[in-house]
Amino acid sequence: MADGFHFPGGSFLAVPQLLVAILQVLSYGIKVFSFCWFMLLVRWTLPRFRYDQLMRLGWQMIFPLSILNLLVTAVVILMLN
DSSP states (O other): OOSEEEOTTSOEEEOOHHHHHHHHHHHHHHHHHHHHHHHHHHHHHSOOOOHHHHHHHIIIIIHHHHHHHHHHHHHHHHHHO
16 A cells, blocks of 8 residues: 555554655565576576477476376366366
8 A cells, every 4th residue: 555554453554655655666676686686596506408408308398298287277177167
């Protein structure tokens, strides 16, 4: 909300609208920085795949898993309807 902090249980802390906007922008910036930092850590930590390794991974692992996911989703939708 743009008028303050609403806590569970009905309690409320009134905060000026400008401070709420600043806190929202600050929290968004912290989230973006955290996700970028996490992606950099993952990229720096894991080894890089060669092109042929990526193709093998895609065709032998990810493609069959995607087809299985499609079939399971279709079965679940048919069972629920």
